[in-house]
Amino acid sequence: PDRDGHARSALSFALWRRLSDHAKLDVNLLYSDADTDYDGSFSNQTDTLISSLGGRLTLDPSERWRSLLSVGQSTDGAEDFKDGVFSSRFKTRRTFMSWQNDTMISTSGLITTGIDYQDDQVESDTEYDVGSRDNKGLFAQYQRESQKYAVQGGLRYDDNTQFGGHTTGSITVGFDSAADRRFTLFYGTAFKSPTFNDLYYPGWGNPSLDPEESDTVDLGYRAKFSSGRFSLNLFQTNVEKLIAYDPQSSAPANIDEANIKGLEVGMLVTNDLWQWSGALTLLDTEQLSGRNKSRELPRRPSEMLSFDVTRNLGRYSAGVAVRINGKAYDDLSNSTLLDRYAVMDVTGSWKISDQWRLDGKVENLFDKDYATAAGYRQPGLGIFASIGYRTSP
Numbered sequence: 160p161d162r163d164g165h166a167r168s169a170l171s172f173a174l175w176r177r178l179s180d181h182a183k184l185d186v187n188l189l190y191s192d193a194d195t196d197y198d199g200s201f202s203n204q205t206d207t208l209i210s211s212l213g214g215r216l217t218l219d220p221s222e223r224w225r226s227l228l229s230v231g232q233s234t235d236g237a238e239d240f241k242d243g244v245f246s247s248r249f250k251t252r253r254t255f256m257s258w259q260n261d262t263m264i265s266t267s268g269l270i271t272t273g274i275d276y277q278d279d280q281v282e283s284d285t286e287y288d289v290g291s292r293d294n295k296g297l298f299a300q301y302q303r304e305s306q307k308y309a310v311q312g313g314l315r316y317d318d319n320t321q322f323g324g325h326t327t328g329s330i331t332v333g334f335d336s337a338a339d340r341r342f343t344l345f346y347g348t349a350f351k352s353p354t355f356n357d358l359y360y361p362g363w364g365n366p367s368l369d370p371e372e373s374d375t376v377d378l379g380y381r382a383k384f385s386s387g388r389f390s391l392n393l394f395q396t397n398v399e400k401l402i403a404y405d406p407q408s409s410a411p412a413n414i415d416e417a418n419i420k421g422l423e424v425g426m427l428v429t430n431d432l433w434q435w436s437g438a439l440t441l442l443d444t445e446q447l448s449g450r451n452k453s454r455e456l457p458r459r460p461s462e463m464l465s466f467d468v469t470r471n472l473g474r475y476s477a478g479v480a481v482r483i484n485g486k487a488y489d490d491l492s493n494s495t496l497l498d499r500y501a502v503m504d505v506t507g508s509w510k511i512s513d514q515w516r517l518d519g520k521v522e523n524l525f526d527k528d529y530a531t532a533a534g535y536r537q538p539g540l541g542i543f544a545s546i547g548y549r550t551s552p
Contacts, residue, residue: 161198163195163196163197163198163203164195164196165193165194165195165196166193166194167191167192167193167194168191168192168193169189169190169191169192170188170189170190170191171187171188171189171190172186172187172188172189173185173186173187173188174186174187180219181218181219181220182216182217182218182219183216183217184214184215184216184217185214185215185216185217186213186214187211187212187213187214188210188211188212189209189210189211189212190209190210190211191207191208191209191210192206192207192208193206193207193208194206195207199241201239201241201246201362202239202240202241202246202247203240203241203242204239204240204241204243205237205238205239205240206237206238206240207235207236207237208234208235208236208237208250209233209234209235209236210233210234211231211232211233211234212231212232212233213229213230213231213232213255214229214230214231215227215228215229215230216228216229222263223262223263223264224260224261224262224263225260225261225262226258226259226260226261227257227258227259227260227261228257228258229255229256229257229258229259230255230256230257231254231255232252232253232254232255233252233253233255234250234251234252234253235250235251235252235356236248236249236250236251237249237250239361247283247284247285247361247362248282248283248284249281249282249283249359249360249361250281250282250283251279251280251281251282251354251355251356252279252280252281252282253277253278253279253280254277254278254280255275255276255277255278256275256276256277257273257274257275257276258273258274258275259271259272259273260272260273267303267304267305268301268302268303269301269302269303270299270300270301270302271298271299271300271301271302271313272298272299272300273297273298273299274295274296274297274298275295275296275298276293276294276295276296277293277294277296278291278292278293279291279292279293279294279354279355281355281359283359283361285359285361287358287359287366288366289321289358292319292320292321293319293320294317294318294319294320294352295317295318296315296316296317296318297315297316298313298314298315298316299313299314299315300312300313300314301313306335307334307335308332308333308334308335309331309332309333309334309341310330310331310332310333311329311330311331312328312329312330312331313328313329313330314326314327314328315327315328317350319352319370321352322352322369322370325350325370325372327347327348327349327350328347328348329345329346329347329348330345330346330347331343331344331345331346332344339382339383339384340380340381340382341380341381341382342378342379342380343377343378343379343380343381344377344378344379345375345376345377345378345379346374346375346376346377347374347375348372348373348374348375349371349372349373349374349375350370350371350372351370351371351372351373351402352370353368353369353370353402353411357402357411362409363409363410363411364410364411365408365410365411365412368402368411368412368413369400369413370400371398371399371400371401371402372398372399372400373396373397373398373399373401374396374397375394375395375396375397376394376395377392377393377394378392378393378394379391379392379393380392386428386429386430387426387427387428387429388426388427389425389426389427390423390424390425390426391422391423391424391425392421392422392423392424393421393422394419394420394421394422394423395418395419395420395421396418396419396420397416397417397418398414398416398417398418398419399415399416400413400414400415401413401414401417401456403456403457403458403491404457404458405457405490405491406489406490406495406533407490407491407492412491414446414448414449414451414456414491415447415448415449416446416447416448417444417445417446417447417456418444418445418447419442419443419444419456419459420442420443420444421440421441421442421443422439422440422441423438423439423440424438424439424440425437425438425439426438431471432470432471432472433468433469433470433471434467434468434469434471435466435467435468436466436467436468437464437465437466437467438463438464438465439462439463439464440462440463440464441461441462442459442460442461442462442463443461444456444459446491450492451491451492451493454488454491454492454493455487455488455493456491457487457488457489457490457491457493458487458488458489458497458531458532459487460484460485460486460487460497461485461486461487462483462484462485463482463483463484463485464481464482464483465480465481465482465483466480466481467479467480467481469506474509474510474511475507475508475509475510476507476508477505477506477507477508478505478506478507479503479504479505479506480503480504480505480506481501481502481503481504482501482502482503482504483499483500483501484499484500484501484531485499486498486499487531489532489533490533495533497530497531497532497533498529500527500529501527502522502523502527502529503523503524503525504520504521504522504523504524505520505521505524506518506519506520506521507519507520513551514548514549514550514551515546515547515548516546516547516548516549517544517545517546517547518544518545518546518547519542519543519544519545520541520542520543520544521540521541521542521543522538522540522541522542522543523537523538523539523540523541524540525540526539526540527539
């Protein structure tokens with residue numbers, strides 16, 4: 160019955176600079192510090208800190224060769240308290256490095272090769288069997304585009320110190336039935352290791368989790384026309400050891416076998432004054448093994464529809480966005496239903512001058528009460544305003 164508060168301070172920063180005709184540097188920073196109160200038996204306050212710092216150096220030694228060097232580090236930390244008394248601490252840190260090379264081998268062919276390295280560390284007041292791990296990756300990809308056909312194929316090998324070696328790959332073939340009309344056929348495999356949060360987060364993690372492995376088939380069609388574009392995709396994904404949250408055990412769990420089938424449709428139409436866009440996703444999910452065999456996968460709505468319309472009025476613009484989500488279940492046993500919901504947002508913009516701009520947004524205009532996870536209500540009516548200044552070129 161009490162009013163539990165949430166306060167957050169955040170900073171984002173980006174810098175890009177051309178060092179020479181053949182070199183460019185990008186740097187980005189994200190920092191967020193939050194304090195959240197809630198009702199809980201073991202803790203009722205959490206202080207969280209999320210940060211990310213990264214940089215990328217782009218080199219163009221020749222017209223046919225581009226090299227990208229990337230490095231970054233992200234941190235996700237939390238301290239829990241009960242009535243102001245410390246109860247637990249948990250922090251993960253990930254360091255990432257990558258070297259990618261794109262080489263043109265003809266006017267229509269491109270080869271991409273590279274290596275990357277990822278190091279994960281976990282710190283907590285609880286000791287774990289595995290507190291650090293790294294992943295080394297090698298990848299190669301070939302792309303070729305002709306007048307009517309296109310092909311793209313890739314291979315990747317990952318050596319994970321906690322979960323061993325895995326080889327994945329994909330191939331896509333495209334065919335143009337007419338100008339700006341393309342059919343595509345895609346097949347790919349994937350490997351995903353559980354995060355340290357999945358494995359160890361206090362009161363939530365499951366140290367017995369196995370990594371996911373999956374394969375996907377996708378048939379697509381896309382078209383461009385004078386006033387917009389259209390796309391349609393049919394896909395099916397088969398997953399082994401799918402990682403999904405199970406509220407009954409209050410921890411993530413592996414589903415030995417699962418299947419996801421879907422249809423995605425997207426459209427964008429524009430003219431001088433109006434812009435319309437819409438997207439529809441239909442999902443059919445199923446657990447193929449275990450005690451919940453034949454039940455749906457949790458927290459995956461059966462239908463998702465979005466529609467946006469914007470009107471340009473010169474220095475002014477206004478828009479409406481609608482999001483509709485179908486039913487979903489919160490748990491593996493499908494005993495807790497997440498209701499359908501529809502949310503409307505309204506946006507507006509005023510170009511005060513060539514340099515100044517004022518933007519406004521009303522989220523959840525009708526203050527709809529809804530949740531994407533049982534017990535965690537989404538924000539109600541929200542009103543936002545921002546002002547921006549842009550220097551002359």
